[in-house]
Amino acid sequence: MEKKCLSFLLISLFFIFVGDGIGKEKEVVVYTSLDQIYSEPILRGFEKETGIKVRAVYDIEATKTIGLVNRLIAERKRPRCDVFWNNEIVNTIRLKKRGILSPYNFKGNIIKGFDDPDRYWYGFAARCRVIVINKEKVVKSRSPRSILEVIDKRWKKKVCMAYPLFGTTATHMAALAEIWGIDRLINFLKLAKENKVSFVDGNSVVRDKVAKGIYCWGITDTDDVYSGIQRGMPIEMIMPDQDGIGTLFIPNTVSLIKGAPHPENGKRVIEFLLSRQTEWRLSRSGSGQIPIRYKIEPVKGIPRLDDIKVMAVDFENLADLMDTVLPQIESII
Amino acid sequence: MKRKRYKSWTIFLAAFTFFLIIVFPPVIVVIIELLKLKASSILSIGLVEPYKNSLIIASTSSLFSLMISLPLGLIFGSRSFRHPYLFIVILLIPLIVPPYLTAKSWIDLFVKTPIGGPLFCGVILSLCYFPIPLYLIVSGLRRIDSELEESALLILNRWQILTKITIPLIYPYIATGLILIFLFSITNYSVPSILGIKCLITKLYSDFSIFHNLSKSIWIAIPMIIICLFLSYLLGILIMEREFISFDISPSKGIMVSIFENHKKVVYGIVIIFLIILFPLISLFKEITSLKILAITFKDSLRSFFHTIVLSTSGSLFLSIISICCGYMFQRKKFWKNRLLNAIILFPFSLPSVLLAICITHIWNRAIFSILYDTPLILIILWGSKYLPLTIRIISDHVSQIPVEFEEAGLLSHLTQFKVFRHIVCPLLGSGFLLIFWLIYILTISEVGGTLLVIPPGIETLSIRIFNLLHYGDLKVVASTSIMLILSLLIPISFLLILKTIQTLKGKDSGSIFRKDK
Numbered sequence: 001m002e003k004k005c006l007s008f009l010l011i012s013l014f015f016i017f018v019g020d021g022i023g024k025e026k027e028v029v030v031y032t033s034l035d036q037i038y039s040e041p042i043l044r045g046f047e048k049e050t051g052i053k054v055r056a057v058y059d060i061e062a063t064k065t066i067g068l069v070n071r072l073i074a075e076r077k078r079p080r081c082d083v084f085w086n087n088e089i090v091n092t093i094r095l096k097k098r099g100i101l102s103p104y105n106f107k108g109n110i111i112k113g114f115d116d117p118d119r120y121w122y123g124f125a126a127r128c129r130v131i132v133i134n135k136e137k138v139v140k141s142r143s144p145r146s147i148l149e150v151i152d153k154r155w156k157k158k159v160c161m162a163y164p165l166f167g168t169t170a171t172h173m174a175a176l177a178e179i180w181g182i183d184r185l186i187n188f189l190k191l192a193k194e195n196k197v198s199f200v201d202g203n204s205v206v207r208d209k210v211a212k213g214i215y216c217w218g219i220t221d222t223d224d225v226y227s228g229i230q231r232g233m234p235i236e237m238i239m240p241d242q243d244g245i246g247t248l249f250i251p252n253t254v255s256l257i258k259g260a261p262h263p264e265n266g267k268r269v270i271e272f273l274l275s276r277q278t279e280w281r282l283s284r285s286g287s288g289q290i291p292i293r294y295k296i297e298p299v300k301g302i303p304r305l306d307d308i309k310v311m312a313v314d315f316e317n318l319a320d321l322m323d324t325v326l327p328q329i330e331s332i333i
Numbered sequence: 334m335k336r337k338r339y340k341s342w343t344i345f346l347a348a349f350t351f352f353l354i355i356v357f358p359p360v361i362v363v364i365i366e367l368l369k370l371k372a373s374s375i376l377s378i379g380l381v382e383p384y385k386n387s388l389i390i391a392s393t394s395s396l397f398s399l400m401i402s403l404p405l406g407l408i409f410g411s412r413s414f415r416h417p418y419l420f421i422v423i424l425l426i427p428l429i430v431p432p433y434l435t436a437k438s439w440i441d442l443f444v445k446t447p448i449g450g451p452l453f454c455g456v457i458l459s460l461c462y463f464p465i466p467l468y469l470i471v472s473g474l475r476r477i478d479s480e481l482e483e484s485a486l487l488i489l490n491r492w493q494i495l496t497k498i499t500i501p502l503i504y505p506y507i508a509t510g511l512i513l514i515f516l517f518s519i520t521n522y523s524v525p526s527i528l529g530i531k532c533l534i535t536k537l538y539s540d541f542s543i544f545h546n547l548s549k550s551i552w553i554a555i556p557m558i559i560i561c562l563f564l565s566y567l568l569g570i571l572i573m574e575r576e577f578i579s580f581d582i583s584p585s586k587g588i589m590v591s592i593f594e595n596h597k598k599v600v601y602g603i604v605i606i607f608l609i610i611l612f613p614l615i616s617l618f619k620e621i622t623s624l625k626i627l628a629i630t631f632k633d634s635l636r637s638f639f640h641t642i643v644l645s646t647s648g649s650l651f652l653s654i655i656s657i658c659c660g661y662m663f664q665r666k667k668f669w670k671n672r673l674l675n676a677i678i679l680f681p682f683s684l685p686s687v688l689l690a691i692c693i694t695h696i697w698n699r700a701i702f703s704i705l706y707d708t709p710l711i712l713i714i715l716w717g718s719k720y721l722p723l724t725i726r727i728i729s730d731h732v733s734q735i736p737v738e739f740e741e742a743g744l745l746s747h748l749t750q751f752k753v754f755r756h757i758v759c760p761l762l763g764s765g766f767l768l769i770f771w772l773i774y775i776l777t778i779s780e781v782g783g784t785l786l787v788i789p790p791g792i793e794t795l796s797i798r799i800f801n802l803l804h805y806g807d808l809k810v811v812a813s814t815s816i817m818l819i820l821s822l823l824i825p826i827s828f829l830l831i832l833k834t835i836q837t838l839k840g841k842d843s844g845s846i847f848r849k850d851k
Contacts, residue, residue, distance in 0.1 A: 029790045036801050037810075040633075055791025058801060078700055080707065080790060163539075201529050231807075 012265040027053040028265035032085040032285045033167070034252060035204075038223075038287045039085065043072065044283070046272045052265050057081070069095060072257065076100050079259045082266035085273060089123060090171045092253040092317035096120045102258040104267055106274060114251050114292055122274055123251030125282040125289035128308065129172045130247065131238040132225045133217040134210050144217055146241045147176075158216040160198040160206050164189065164329050168203065168221050168250050174318040175248050175311060177325045180244075185325065189332050199333055211235050221250075223287035226302060230286055237301075239308055246311040251292055344751055348658030352725070355655075355717035356681045359692035361556065361683070366551040377680045384556050386451040386532040387519050392463065393455025394518035401459065402510065403469035405605060406446045407489025407495070409467070410474030424464045426610045431779040431821045432461040433523035434815055437803055438616035440528070449528045457528075460609050465517075466510025473506035474499070477664055505571050512568050519557060520685035522782030523800060538687050538782060547695050554688050561683035562676070565639050568683075569675025615820075620812035630813035634798060637814075640709075641778060641821050643796045648713045649773040649825075652721060656769050657762060659721075661754060669729060682722040686783030689718050693787055711787050716777045724769040731765035732758065767833065778822055795821060 014123045034041045036058040043054045061067045069091045072081060076098070084101075086092045095101050096116070103119045114123035133143050144152075150159050162169040177185045198215065200206055206218035207225060211233035225237040254273045260266050272278060282289040282298050288302040298304055427435070436457045440449075477499065485494045500507075525532045533556065541550045551558075623626055631638075668674050681689070693715055697706045705711055735758060743753035781800050788797065795818040802811050 027791070031790070036798075038805070053791070055789075057788075057790045058793075074694075078698075079704070135698070165539075201526065205529060 006303060016021050019308050026265075027055055028082045028262050028269055029080055029260075030056070030057045030060075030083045030269060031081045032084055032087075033059045033068050034085060034087040035223075035287065038282065038285045041285070042273070042281060045126065046269060049272070050268060051190060052268065054269070072100055073098060076258075079261065082260040082262045083269045083273075084257060084270060085254050085296045086253050087127075087251050088171045088250045089121075089315050090174055090318045090322055092121045092255055093315055094322060095255070097319060100258055102256045102260065102263070107271065108274060108293075111293055119154055120271070121253045121255040123253050124274055124293050125279050126249055126251035126292050126305070127222045127287075127289060128169070128239065128247050128249055128303075129168060129216055129219065130222050130225060131240050132207055132210050132220050132228075133236050133238060134213055136213070137213055137216045137235045140236075143236075143238060145238065146244055147219060148188075148241075148244075150197055150219070151195050152311040153190065153195065155195065155216065157196040157198075159192075159195070159218060160200050160209055160215040162203050162206055163199050163201065163333065165326060165333065166202075170322065171250055171318065172219070172248055172328065173181045173329060174321045174325055175209050175313045177312050177321050178317055179245055179311070182321070182328070186328055186332065189329060191333060207233070207235065214243050222302060223289060224238070226288035226299075227286045227311075229301060230239065239303065241311070242309050246309040248311045248313070249290075249305070249308070252289070342662075342750060345658050345662040345754075348655050349654050349662060352659050352721060353716075355714050355722050358696050359684070359689045359718055360681050362547075362692040362695055363551055363554075363688070365550050367555070367558075369548060380533070380536075380553065380556060383531050383533045383536045384526075385647065386530055387534065387557065389451035390455045390458065390521075390525065390530070390532060391515045391519040393452050394458040395514045397456055397459030398463040398466055398514045399507065399511060401463045401605065401609070402470060403507070405463075406467050406470030406474060407499075410471040423610065424467060425703065426614070427461050428464050429777050429819060430461070430613050430815075431523070431781075431799070431818065432458060433527050433781070433800060433803065434617065434811075434818075435461050435613045436524045436527050437811070438613040441672050441808070449530070449532055451525075451532065454528050454530055455518065456525055457524055458521060459514070462514050462517050463609070465513050466507065469506040469510040469513075470503060473503035477502055509568060512564050512571070516561065516564055516683050519560065520683075520687075522685070522687055523779075527803060528662060534685050534687060534782065537685070537691075538786075541687075541691050541786070547691060550688070550691050554685070554707070557685065557688075562680060565679040565683040566672070566676040569672055569679055617812045617815050620808045621816070622809065627813045628810045629817070630810050631817060634795065634814050634817055637793045637795045637798045638817050638821060640792050641818070642824065644709055644712060644792075644794065645774050645777045645821075646825050648716055648777055649770050651713060652717050652724065653766055653770045655717070655719060656724040656728050657759070657766060660725045661732050661758060663725060664729040664732040669726075679722050679726065681718055682720065684719075686715065686719050686780060689788065690715055690783035690786035693718065700843050707789055710791060711789065711790055712777075712792075714783060715783050715787055716773065719780075720773050720776055724773060727769055727772070728762065728765050731762055735761050763833070767830075774825060775822060778818070 028074070030043060032043070039058070040056065045054055046052070047054050057068065057071075068084070068086075072079070072084060072095060075081065079100075080256075084092065084095065091168065092101075093116075096118075101120045105119055106115075106122055110117070110119075111123065114126075116122070119296070129147075131144055131147070139145075144155070149155060150161070164170055164173045171187060173189075176188070185259070195298065198209075200209060203220040203224045205226045206215075206220040209215050210218045211228055219240075222237065225235060228235050241247060254270050256266050256270060276294045279289075279291045279294050283291050283296055283298055288299050290298050290302060290305055292305060436454075439453075439457060439460075481498055481502075482494060485498050488495065520534060522534050522538060525535050526538075533554065537550055537553050537557075540546075540553055663669060663678075668678070693711065697711060697714070699706070703762060705714065739757050739761075740753045743757050744750070748756070778794070779796055781796050784794060785797060785800075788794070799811060799814050799818060802814060
């Protein structure tokens with residue numbers, strides 16, 4: 001019995017050690033903050049097409065994006081990641097400013113406003129920051145049209161949003177800081193807290209709680225609302241501030257990590273993610289992402305880029321603002 | 334002779350070295366960071382609400398566990414209960430189903446009600462962890478000398494016997510169980526995260542994820558560290574020199590007096606079994622409406638399934654072997670007689686795995702340790718740092734039940750200490766080995782918080798996969814993947830149980846236990 005246990009242990013250790021090390025030249029490490037349910041099929045498609053094994057690290061809903069970003073910063077002296085696929089843009093720019101990214105010449109066209117002119121990152125398949133309402137609790141004629149209604153007394157205790165320290169919500173806060181100024185943003189969040197706005201663990205949690213009727217409406221992303229509608233949830237999407245500052249538009253971004261252990265494989269992943277096929281798949285996946293690189297019609301229920309009044313922001317500025325704004329937001333929340 | 338003696342203890346010293354390397358570095362990091370502490374820094378963090386919620390969760394969980402486990406313990410611990418193996422198997426189910434799945438099942442039951450909060454979280458955790466105090470209570474009850482009850486029956490009624498004799502005799506087991514539940518609950522990350530509760534552990538995780546600041550993370554954990562230190566000291570006192578787990582479950586042992594009539598026992602047992610044990614499973618299985626989804630999910634999760642089985646099995650085996658060697662050494666060298674040493678050894682177990690993972694990242698994320706940090710071995714280090722103290726204590730308890738005379742006889746026959754250990758002690762530790770292997774296996778498979786922080790790229794366990802999928806809400810996929818998780822929990826233990834049964838049938842059973850005469 002003991003010899004059998006020992007043999008089993010040795011064989012298992014062999015698989016752990018050696019199995020992990022076999023074929024290292026045929027692998028690539030991708031950190032992705034796009035929901036695993038959408039990003040995994042894309043990465044598996046890459047594996048199937050190229051035969052290169054993808055070692056993916058996904059982020060969890062509660063600490064979206066910022067968790068991976070800080071992991072990349074912590075690993076900068078000894079990077080483990082080859083490609084960072086971010087589901088937003090500002091944190092990618094923060095990484096660029098910290099010297100963690102490496103430039104790469106993408107073989108396709110550069111899209112103005114969605115690609116870095118210095119070629120450190122490229123954008124594709126975007127989402128918007130939207131209002132999600134519960135159709136049974138909110139009459140359409142009286143539904144909120146602006147994020148400013150978060151502080152409206154008639155919505156006291158009836159609104160939720162994700163923690164404004166992570167993911168696209170953090171990006172949204174930085175965008176508001178750029179347009180309004182930091183002081184007005186901080187004041188806005190204080191008033192939101194006084195109005196008993198609930199801060200929850202992620203955009204999908206916002207959608208779920210609104211769908212259950214726990215809250216009347218919330219602020220989340222297009223992909224969360226779209227996937228909820230597909231599943232039959234009693235929710236609806238509203239593009240906020242179309243008469244005002246506009247709706248924030250956030251593309252996915254992909255970048256190569258400086259000092260990546262498998263740079264050539266990383267470049268192949270980037271080419272794959274920026275291909276028409278990927279953007280089409282993301283638009284047709286349950287997340288309903290909005291194509292920006294190629295002329296692909298979005299799915300029904302998702303607006304086209306040309307049909308939306310987009311919030312005019314400079315993403316490079318937002319990256320600088322984020323470091324100032326986040327600690328101040330944290331002290332309020 | 335001296336050289337031979339030295340050589341014979343080499344394997345134990347090697348195991349002890351592993352133990353020190355795996356378990357204590359994170360504790361040292363915690364202590365170093367605590368020494369850099371400034372009082373003003375803690376005050377600025379804002380810990381009142383998380384601290385309050387953590388205490389509510391842990392206290393509620395302990396109390397509810399007691400309310401469930403004590404009556405059940407009095408049923409299963411009585412002589413009239415004839416099927417001890419059956420209860421062991423059935424009551425493993427709440428431990429097998431990960432707590433976050435149980436939480437999800439109950440949340441979905443109250444789909445339109447805004448249920449949540451720390452109280453609800455505490456109740457959920459009690460439903461998951463109540464078998465722990467239950468097993469301890471049954472162990473205690475089976476040690477009670479039936480002559481005490483017989484004498485008492487002459488003058489007291491059964492309620493008086495239970496309250497004045499039985500329960501006072503088993504209070505250390507009850508207290509130990511409550512402390513363990515408290516520690517498991519206050520350090521559980523997955524359930525408060527699913528419920529969106531702001532408690533110490535979720536704040537610790539999200540804060541480290543945002544700022545990657547080790548010092549700040551440890552400052553946040555200070556209330557928890559103080560509580561854990563106190564509880565591990567208390568635990569050490571309670572279980573010091575006490576055999577707190579009985580490995581003898583023969584039907585002839587147990588109390589004579591029971592508070593329940595036979596039919597009431599059956600009703601109570603069935604209600605508990607259905608509500609608590611079967612409900613999460615039924616609620617999961619009913620989501621699977623088509624075999625096609627099951628097949629697709631199985632195919633997508635196959636890699637995770639493989640990782641889970643290999644990592645947890647090999648990790649459990651390796652840690653069990655370390656536990657046996659260290660447990661034997663600690664018991665024979667009388668480590669457990671010293672209260673302070675008890676507390677020090679148990680302290681790492683009481684710390685949350687998230688905090689341990691943060692410290693492990695700080696220590697091992699260096700180029701010279703890449704062979705550890707960049708491979709799944711880092712997970713074994715994390716699991717070892719959390720669970721080795723507990724499993725060593727369990728094995729020591731088992732070793733204490735083996736008469737020293739057996740080993741002395743071996744030594745007199747000119748066997749070395751190691752040969753005595755290998756040929757005499759090890760065969761008698763069969764049940765103990767199975768218990769700790771199974772315990773480590775279940776705990777490592779369900780572990781989420783710390784694993785998320787250290788898991789290398791490309792490796793994904795089923796628990797992490799399910800935990801992520803829970804947020805996207807596709808319950809069919811969650812349910813299908815959960816079945817794979819439950820299968821992964823059952824496969825190795827079934828294999829071991831079959832082996833043991835074959836050995837028993839062949840008459841090679843070496844798992845018999847001897848009670849130590851004091």
